[in-house]
Amino acid sequence: MSTDAIAYYTARLAYETDVSDVAGELAAGTEGLVVVDTRNLESWEQGFIPGALHLPTREIAARAEAEIPRSARVVTYCWGPGCNGATKAALEFAKLGYQVKEMLGGFEYWAREGFEVQTADGVSRPPIDPLTAPKSGIACAC
Template structure:
């Protein structure tokens, strides 16, 4: 039993989901910086409003000049089939940041119907019934 408690506690300590990140951003939670670790082309395709663009390969060199010291960092990349957010979170952890990976990534942000930004402004898709509840909360 204690192994299971430790396992799931660790996961919750280092992972978050798109709904929780959206709630943090909507509440204006101070000290939270959401980092899009994808490349330039992906960034232009669409991103989470308020996210900072910092590709994984540039984190070691640029993080301290882009992310304020003491910030709680949330990394994201494309989606569950991509481990870019994991690699980005590792780079932030090496620099001493408090960091979590946003599971589901950009894909699930979009699939849950949340707003994104690109060069044309804000847009969203209808929520995908396989990833988002019919109502306003999943109840989990």
């Protein structure tokens, strides 16, 4: 067993999470969890994770300490796997001393896996994309 591989994957799990895990924590009402949408206002208005805080990456340094308790566990997300906005935002939170994880898959996979999405019109649940999650809606248990 490679100790380098163990260290690498342990580190990844310490700083990354996925949409299913975040959905589970939100559903359980996990204390101290703050989910942060790091996209611009136009993107936010297209839809966001219910309960998320809208805090674009460029505003984190100026606003985070006033809006997010230092004891919070922050999870950042942006558009999706083709975007590194959540990584950049997580770095900004880390520089401020927050415990932070990046949500892999971003808003794209949140919606594709059929989790609730909020817009000005309310909350809806998009259909599950069978290429990203079981059609039953039951977690893949990976």
